[in-house]
Amino acid sequence: MMTEADVATRVQAHFGGRVLEAGAFRGQHTITLAPTDLREALLFLRDELGFEWLMDIGGVDYLGYDERDWRFEVVYAMLSMQHNVRFRIKVAVSEANSSVPSVWDLWAIANWEEREVWDMYGIVFENHPNLRRILCHDEFVGHALRKDYPITRRQKLSAPSENILCDRSEIA
């Protein structure tokens, strides 16, 4: 039976010195990589270790949190249904070069998840087919979940947003 610790060992053996951080908290193992290694890592999880499902993509802004070399992280939550094991890959994203390769061609759901991370944190996903805001309205300026977004700032929308209408090109 495969455990999360086994997965962490396999991924660390595969990436060796390219692993930026590896750790576990309450039995949940996480490995942090550079954005350039992201697609290789997710394909390794999917094809070698049986992680079929990209469950979620999330962003984190560590501004003022600690002394790490990068400001943002993007978290990819993976699930292997055949092994009943979860695992998460993080990529370290700096403020100067805040871009990450898109994985929408591997899992279609990444399309909307990456739009959400872009909307909230301003992290660019390279080769994304439709990197528009998904939650905030079209006239919104800035990225709401960045720690330096003013907490009392309100932005009004002048007319009904086109975003509300269904975009059929994404269903096809």
Added chain:
Amino acid sequence: MGLESHVTQPFLATRMDEVINWGRKYSMWPMPFGTACCAIEFMGVVSSRFDISRFGAELVRFSPRQADLLLVMGTITQKQAPVLKQIYDQMPNPKWVLSMGACASTGGFYDNYTTVQGIDEIIPVDVYVAGCPPRPENVIGAVVKIMEKIDREKAADWR
């Protein structure tokens, strides 16, 4: 005067405003704009236990053009705000607005970038109902408040 010979049916003398307001207040047609849990509580308001039809306002319309009482029930996001304004504008006069619950009235605990801090930033409100969500009795109480307000209006106030 000899008038009696011209009037063959019984009649009642009153004022125009009294008759019009009487008709308006006992036949309000609500348009529900429900976006959150308050809209679930509204189901209780219209259903048999509390029964808003006892006050003549049971004919819920899902077209604003057929309604004169806008019930805003739930959190209104900045993205929805122009839609709510458009729906209010589509309602014919005379019209009244009931803001149900903490979110619609003040933004509630959603004091953040995405939520309108009270619908009175967008449209005029006649009655605010406190609660999260309010009890059905509170909503019926608010409908009665609007009836009292209609009583004080003049028909000529609306065009």
